[in-house]
Amino acid sequence: MLNNGQKWRADMSTNENVASLCTIARDFAGDTHTGLTDYQVLDRGLQKGFDKMIRECGMEGAGHDALHLWLEPLLVNMNELKKVDNTASAGKIFAAIHERLELYTQYFE
Numbered sequence: 001m002l003n004n005g006q007k008w009r010a011d012m013s014t015n016e017n018v019a020s021l022c023t024i025a026r027d028f029a030g031d032t033h034t035g036l037t038d039y040q041v042l043d044r045g046l047q048k049g050f051d052k053m054i055r056e057c058g059m060e061g062a063g064h065d066a067l068h069l070w071l072e073p074l075l076v077n078m079n080e081l082k083k084v085d086n087t088a089s090a091g092k093i094f095a096a097i098h099e100r101l102e103l104y105t106q107y108f109e
Contacts, residue, residue, distance in 0.1 A: 001066065007109040008063045017053035018104050024049060025098040039090040043081045046097070050078065063108075070107060074100045 002008070010018075024045050033039065059067055077097045084090040 001069070002107060003062070003066065007107055008066045010063065010067065010108040011058045013056040014053060014059060014067065015108070017049060017056060018101070018108075021046060021049045021053070022101045022104070025094075025101050028094065029098055033087070033091075036084070036087060036090060039081060039084060039087070039094065042094065043078070046078055046081075050075075066107065070100070070104065 024042070028038075028042050031038075057064075057067075074097060077093050077100065081090065081093045081097065084093060
């Protein structure tokens, strides 16, 4: 949800870290993937970026709460990706992750 019709203000670190996650997802989407190993490498990259974002986040208040609402489904999908055992499921989970990451700029600036 928006902040009274406006985008939420995120701190610079959060914006930069989300941009980094988006780059990882876009790069992955542009490549051909043949096995679970590809998705495991993706998972490690996303997890590293996610951990960095959490460590560096300086947001507080309602904007921080809104960020968590955006993050929670992403975290669920990332946890699913860790446990996936076939490429078809991995592809669907990645699509959900990629979609969630691309939604960030609709709600935050």
